[in-house]
Amino acid sequence: MASALALVALSAPFFRAVPLPENSMFQRIGAEKKHGNPLFKGKDFRRVSMTVSVNVSRFEGVTMAPPDPILGVSEAFRVDTNDLKLNLGVGAYRTEELQPYVLNVVKKAEKLMLERGENKEYLPIEGLAAFNKVTAELLFGADNSVIQEGRVATIQGLSGTGSLRLAAAFIQRYFPDAKALISSPTWGNHKNIFNDARVPWSEYRYYDPRTVGLDFDGMVADIKAAPDGSFVLLHGCAHNPTGIDPTPEQWEKIADVIQEKNHIPFFDVAYQGFASGSLDADAYSVRLFVKRGFELLVAQSYSKNLGLYAERIGAINVVCSSSDAGTRVKSQLKRLARPMYSNPPVHGARIVANVVGDPILFNEWKQEMELMAGRIKNVRQRLYENLSQKDKSGKDWSFVLKQIGMFSYTGLHKAQSDHMTDKWHIYMTKDGRISLAGLSLSKCEYLADAIIDSFHNVD
Ligand code: PLA
Numbered sequence: 449m450a451s452a453l454a455l456v457a458l459s460a461p462f463f464r465a466v467p468l469p470e471n472s473m474f475q476r477i478g479a480e481k482k483h484g485n486p487l488f489k490g491k492d493f494r495r496v497s498m499t500v501s502v503n504v505s506r507f508e509g510v511t512m513a514p515p516d517p518i519l520g521v522s523e524a525f526r527v528d529t530n531d532l533k534l535n536l537g538v539g540a541y542r543t544e545e546l547q548p549y550v551l552n553v554v555k556k557a558e559k560l561m562l563e564r565g566e567n568k569e570y571l572p573i574e575g576l577a578a579f580n581k582v583t584a585e586l587l588f589g590a591d592n593s594v595i596q597e598g599r600v601a602t603i604q605g606l607s608g609t610g611s612l613r614l615a616a617a618f619i620q621r622y623f624p625d626a627k628a629l630i631s632s633p634t635w636g637n638h639k640n641i642f643n644d645a646r647v648p649w650s651e652y653r654y655y656d657p658r659t660v661g662l663d664f665d666g667m668v669a670d671i672k673a674a675p676d677g678s679f680v681l682l683h684g685c686a687h688n689p690t691g692i693d694p695t696p697e698q699w700e701k702i703a704d705v706i707q708e709k710n711h712i713p714f715f716d717v718a719y720q721g722f723a724s725g726s727l728d729a730d731a732y733s734v735r736l737f738v739k740r741g742f743e744l745l746v747a748q749s750y751s752k753n754l755g756l757y758a759e760r761i762g763a764i765n766v767v768c769s770s771s772d773a774g775t776r777v778k779s780q781l782k783r784l785a786r787p788m789y790s791n792p793p794v795h796g797a798r799i800v801a802n803v804v805g806d807p808i809l810f811n812e813w814k815q816e817m818e819l820m821a822g823r824i825k826n827v828r829q830r831l832y833e834n835l836s837q838k839d840k841s842g843k844d845w846s847f848v849l850k851q852i853g854m855f856s857y858t859g860l861h862k863a864q865s866d867h868m869t870d871k872w873h874i875y876m877t878k879d880g881r882i883s884l885a886g887l888s889l890s891k892c893e894y895l896a897d898a899i900i901d902s903f904h905n906v907d
Pocket of ligand 1: 537539540607610635637683716718748750762
C-alpha cells in the first residue's frame with residue numbers, strides 16, 4: 449500500500465492541491481505512512497492520503513471472492529498451529545510420514561534431462577510432440593485403431609484443469625447451443641470451468657445417499673432426458689468426490705443411452721492408474737467407448753499418477769471419426785490456446801515423455817504407482833476397521849471399503865465437517881469428502897474418533 453501511495457505522490461503531483469480537513473481520519477493514515485516508511489520523509493502525505501480517499505479505487509466494485517472449496521482448505525490448514533492438525537482436503541498423495549512424495553522415476557527423468565542439457569525454447573502451441581504421442585498411447589493403448597488411423601487430436605494442456613477448460617472453450621465455440629451434463633455431485637471445479645467458458649450445464653443424478661452407491665437408474669434417466677447432442681461429462685475412473693464408479697455392465701448401458709441420444713461423451717481422466725493401481729484397468733471406460741465407435745473428448749492429468757501437481761501437465765484428446773476431422777479439430781484447439789496461454793510449459797511434458805516413453809522407467813513407474821495406490825488401500829482398510837470397532841451404534845461403515853481412489857465420501861454434512869475442523873483440527877471439504885492420500889496408518893484411529901463424534905453428536 450505504501451508503495452502505491454508513493455506512486456500516486458510521484459506520478460500525479462497535481463493531486464497534492466486537495467485540501468485536508470484537520471480532523472479527518474485520513475490524517476492518521478497519512479501520519480502512519482510518514483513515520484512508517486523512510487521513503488516518505490519530508491513529503492506532505494496528508495494530502496496524498498486524502499487524494500487516495502477522495503479518488504475512490506476503480507476496483508471498489510470488486511467484491512471479495514469466497515475461498516475455493518478445495519484449495520481454500522489447504523490455506524486454512526496452513527495457519528492452524530495445533531499439532532494434531534491433519535489436511536485431508538486436497539487430493540495430494542503423502543507418504544506414511546505425511547510428507548509430499550516425488551516419484552523416483554521423476555527424479556531419474558529429471559537427471560537425464562539435466563545431463564542432456566535441454567534448452568528452454570518455446571514449445572509449439574500444441575505442446576511437445578513426444579509427450580502428445582505417449583499420452584494418447586497411454587490412454588487409448590498404443591495399438592488402438594484410433595491411434596493407428598491418426599484420428600485423435602491431442603493437445604498438451606495445463607494439466608487436467610487447463611485441458612478441461614480448453615475443451616470447454618472449444619464446445620462453446622463450435623457447439624454454442626449444446627449443454628454439458630455433469631454428475632451430481634462432481635469435482636467442484638467442473639461447474640466453474642463450464643461457467644467461465646459460458647457452456648450451460650445441468651446435473652444428472654449419480655450418488656444415492658440411501659444406498660451410499662450409484663443411482664444408476666437416475667443417471668440413465670437424466671442422460672436420456674437431456675437435449676440430444678449434449679456433452680456428457682464422465683469421470684473415467686475413481687469418481688471425485690464419491691469414489692463410486694459404474695460397473696462394466698453399467699458402463700455398457702451408459703454407452704447405449706449416450707448413443708441413442710446422440711450425445712458426445714467427455715471423459716475427465718485425472719486418476720489413471722491411481723484407482724486400481726493398473727493403468728490399463730483404469731482406462732477401461734474410455735477404451736470401451738472408443739471401441740464402440742464414439743467420437744469423444746478426454747482430458748488427462750499427470751498430477752496424481754506421476755505426482756506432477758505443480759508442473760501442470762496433462763492433455764486434451766479429441767477422438768474423431770476421420771483423420772481429416774482430427775487435423776481440423778487440432779488446428780482449432782491451437783487457435784483457442786494461443787491467445788489464452790500461447791504455448792504450454794516444457795518441463796513436465798519432458799518428464800512424462802521420458803517416463804512413459806522408456807520401457808525401463810515405465811515399468812518402474814507402474815511399480816511406484818501400485819505402491820501409492822496400495823498405501824491408500826491400506827489406510828482405507830485401517831480406517832474402516834477403526835470405525836467399525838469403535839462405533840458401537842451398529843452403523844454400517846463398509847461403504848469406506850467399497851469406494852475407490854483417493855477419496856472417501858463420508859456422508860458427513862457441512863455442520864459435521866465443520867466440527868471435524870473446529871474440534872479435531874481435521875481439514876476436509878464441506879461436502880464430507882476426505883482425501884485418504886493425506887492420511888497415515890497411525891492417524892486412522894484419531895480420524896475414526898473424530899468421524900464417530902461428528903456423526904453422532906452434531907445434527
Ligand atoms: N478432474 C478431477 C476429477 C479432479 O479431481 C482434479 C483435481 C482435476 C481434474 C484437475 O487436476 P489438475 O488440474 O491438477 O490436473 N482435483 C484435486 C485438486 C486433486 C483440485 O481440486 O484442484 C481435488 O482435491 O479434488
